[in-house]
Amino acid sequence: MPPVFRFAPSPNGYLHLGHAYSALLNFDLAQACGGRFLLRIEDIDPTRCRPEFEQAIYEDLAWLGLAWEEPVRRQSAHLDEYRAALARLTARGLVYPSFESRAEIARLVARREAEGRWPRDPDGAPLYPGTAKQLEAGERAGRIARGLPHALRLDMAAAIAEAGALTWVEQGEGPAGETGVIGARPDLWGDVILGRKETPTSYHLSVVVDDALQGVTEVVRGQDLFQATSVHRLLQTLLGLPEPRYRHHRLIRDDRGDKLSKSSRAVGLRALRAQGASPSDIRRLVGLL
Numbered sequence: 001m002p003p004v005f006r007f008a009p010s011p012n013g014y015l016h017l018g019h020a021y022s023a024l025l026n027f028d029l030a031q032a033c034g035g036r037f038l039l040r041i042e043d044i045d046p047t048r049c050r051p052e053f054e055q056a057i058y059e060d061l062a063w064l065g066l067a068w069e070e071p072v073r074r075q076s077a078h079l080d081e082y083r084a085a086l087a088r089l090t091a092r093g094l095v096y097p098s099f100e101s102r103a104e105i106a107r108l109v110a111r112r113e114a115e116g117r118w119p120r121d122p123d124g125a126p127l128y129p130g131t132a133k134q135l136e137a138g139e140r141a142g143r144i145a146r147g148l149p150h151a152l153r154l155d156m157a158a159a160i161a162e163a164g165a166l167t168w169v170e171q172g173e174g175p176a177g178e179t180g181v182i183g184a185r186p187d188l189w190g191d192v193i194l195g196r197k198e199t200p201t202s203y204h205l206s207v208v209v210d211d212a213l214q215g216v217t218e219v220v221r222g223q224d225l226f227q228a229t230s231v232h233r234l235l236q237t238l239l240g241l242p243e244p245r246y247r248h249h250r251l252i253r254d255d256r257g258d259k260l261s262k263s264s265r266a267v268g269l270r271a272l273r274a275q276g277a278s279p280s281d282i283r284r285l286v287g288l289l
């Protein structure tokens, strides 16, 4: 079976040089080993994703010279599959609803920080400070029946107890040079959100479901997602999904050394193209010639 690679952008802005590097690297690696190259549109967030950005992704990648298999998997068309995965975890008692608003969570974190240090996840966000896990089953059901907004959280302690110690094989490297067999640390993320009242999924859940459904064997993506791999390995294990190989790559930075964002206009592929850059100029700029 040939290796399967994928590039999985979110259509919430125009692609920049960092995306170009990731897409070209996946494509080149697939070509070099006779592998397959898939494109996946990660559009589960209807408030941020827009059709014109999705269209621009197809145009920009084709302009770069990439070709991918059709049909493209668009996550928004597969919510039932994520809902089913979430239901399996819920049935095993690994998911609970929490009802605090963002403002309440911020207040709880401030209170806990005033009492001492409150842990933050690897992305710098405070861990969930609430106590919804302790709510009585009847109280939970009542609040849900009343239609209260809620997040569906993984009970991290229970999930880790079930899955045991986990590792992954890192063929690239993490931000601190980590490579080879890496010990997963999902505990660092706390009770992550897997879905919400109005969306039956999250980035973590849909990525692992899709990588498995699409037969992805090689996950090649930026180092900013290195730590998230711990959560992905945990969910893969709980859901009985295969383990891909991982290769986290360096991030393309701007002149100030900051990570590129969708608002970094100067390095947007469309802007560079409008200024007369060619696809090989882009390859040169990201160090892939």
Ligand code: GLU
Residues within 6 Å of the ligand: 008, 009, 010, 042, 207, 220, 221, 225
């Ligand atoms: N959709 C994610 C992003 O645009 C990438 C997901 C992944 O490669 O696992 O950052």
